Amino acid sequence: MTxxxxxxxxxxxxxxxxxxxxxxxxLMTHAVFEQETWLFLTGDGVLQLLDKQDGSAIGQKTMxxxxxALEVYGVREVLVDMESLESRGLVEADLMMxxxxxxxxxxxxxxxxxxxxxxx
Amino acid sequence: xxxxxxxIQGAPSSSASLSALNFAKAVIGSGxxxxxxxxxxxxxxxxxxxxxxxxxxxxxxKAWQQLIRSNALDAVVCATSAxxxxxxxxxxxxxxxxxxSTMLEGFxxxxxxxxxxxxxxxxxxxxxxx
Numbered sequence: 001m002t003x004x005x006x007x008x009x010x011x012x013x014x015x016x017x018x019x020x021x022x023x024x025x026x027l028m029t030h031a032v033f034e035q036e037t038w039l040f041l042t043g044d045g046v047l048q049l050l051d052k053q054d055g056s057a058i059g060q061k062t063m064x065x066x067x068x069a070l071e072v073y074g075v076r077e078v079l080v081d082m083e084s085l086e087s088r089g090l091v092e093a094d095l096m097m098x099x100x101x102x103x104x105x106x107x108x109x110x111x112x113x114x115x116x117x118x119x120x
Numbered sequence: 121x122x123x124x125x126x127x128i129q130g131a132p133s134s135s136a137s138l139s140a141l142n143f144a145k146a147v148i149g150s151g152x153x154x155x156x157x158x159x160x161x162x163x164x165x166x167x168x169x170x171x172x173x174x175x176x177x178x179x180x181x182k183a184w185q186q187l188i189r190s191n192a193l194d195a196v197v198c199a200t201s202a203x204x205x206x207x208x209x210x211x212x213x214x215x216x217x218x219x220x221s222t223m224l225e226g227f228x229x230x231x232x233x234x235x236x237x238x239x240x241x242x243x244x245x246x247x248x249x250x
Contacts, residue, residue: 029232
């Protein structure tokens with residue numbers, strides 16, 4: 001199968017109309033089909049990586065459990081927008097796992113580098 | 121000429137679906153190509169056969185169906201999203217012993233693999249989300 005570079009930009013909070021889960025589903029499917037994939041969390045999307053989430057309190061699945069598995073799926077890198085973290089009073093230690101904290105320049109470079117950019 | 125894949129994530133009641141429809145018409149009208157329409161999440165409701173729109177309002181599912189028919193477009197409805205929202209074709213209706221197809225003709229149930237394929241073939245994938 002031919003391969004392209006896909007950047008997934010996830011911009012919504014974890015349980016906001018299922019957008020975050022839809023992005024994760026699409027991301028993992030592309031990775032399973034051996035495409036080169038990156039995930040960039042920006043805006044309220046950075047909240048998806050907050051540590052100690054528990055969806056059971058509102059009768060929902062905890063989608064954050066997916067994140068540690070993304071590397072196994074072959075996702076190249078998970079990046080978090082530095083400005084979005086800072087504007088929400090968050091620091092790296094608030095996140096559930098080690099990710100790349102990146103600025104707008106890195107995002108611009110990734111958008112330029114990837115063949116397709118899917119914004120959720 | 122460029123080819124596009126459109127992801128439609130908005131229900132017929134959302135401006136996302138209307139924007140996607142207008143964009144699709146503009147793509148075709150400009151001599152470009154729609155490689156695939158991919159109806160995802162609440163967007164699968166655009167394939168619902170049971171929607172009745174008020175007479176003075178645009179009937180988006182029928183508008184989509186007309187665009188799909190007149191341009192022989194490939195219109196894929198995400199099966200997982202569809203089943204969760206009561207959109208089934210005859211095969212799925214029989215499988216789950218439901219009351220018959222609730223999906224408009226012209227749309228096809230399939231999986232996210234079709235989105236991957238579209239991303240490989242099309243020049244651009246554009247997501248219309250509410």
